[in-house]
Amino acid sequence: DTAVSQTPKYLVTQMGNDKSIKCEQNLGHDTMYWYKQDSKKFLKIMFSYNNKELIINETVPNRFSPKSPDKAHLNLHINSLELGDSAVYFCASSQEIAGGLNEQFFGPGTRLTVL
């Protein structure tokens, strides 16, 4: 029983294409995230959803659009892919606690390669 799952694990595509990455968590958490990890391992938060509502939208191009159909799912759609979008994308979830957030559970990551 995977706590946080992402599909696909690998995604290779051409510049200009549109692609989606799916994420599901079965932990009953309220909050889900998308992170981008570049080749230098820098982990940058992109979006955060709490109970299907967008909470954080960091400086991310409009080509990236998150969609949360329900509390357990947070999908990431990317339009007009560019070379610079190549990275590992991690989905995560956590439960809100008093004054902050609990530890995050991460999915296995999706390695996106744009050619």
Added chain:
Amino acid sequence: AQKVTQAQTEISVVEKEDVTLDCVYETRDTTYYLFWYKQPPSGELVFLIRRNSFDEQNEISGRYSWNFQKSTSSFNFTITASQVVDSAVYFCALSGAYIPTFGRGTSLIVHP
């Protein structure tokens, strides 16, 4: 604004050496949480520990120990008698109300 600084980009040790990974943070929140995560070469991110801002007790878990000092805004992580399996990138993170902030990570290489 929150900030997490992991000044050590890479540390290289020989097996059985002790090693300390530094983490310094900045926040204006009075209530916050600090975390350490491990990312082994396989790529997954694994939670190691969470500490809240009101609990400065040090914690030990096997060969791992954590030293939280509010006075210096530091949350350092020590591995005693390091092993090759400890080789990974370690991330320190800070969470206030909503936004989790990660440090840039410290790559630990343990040589046999």
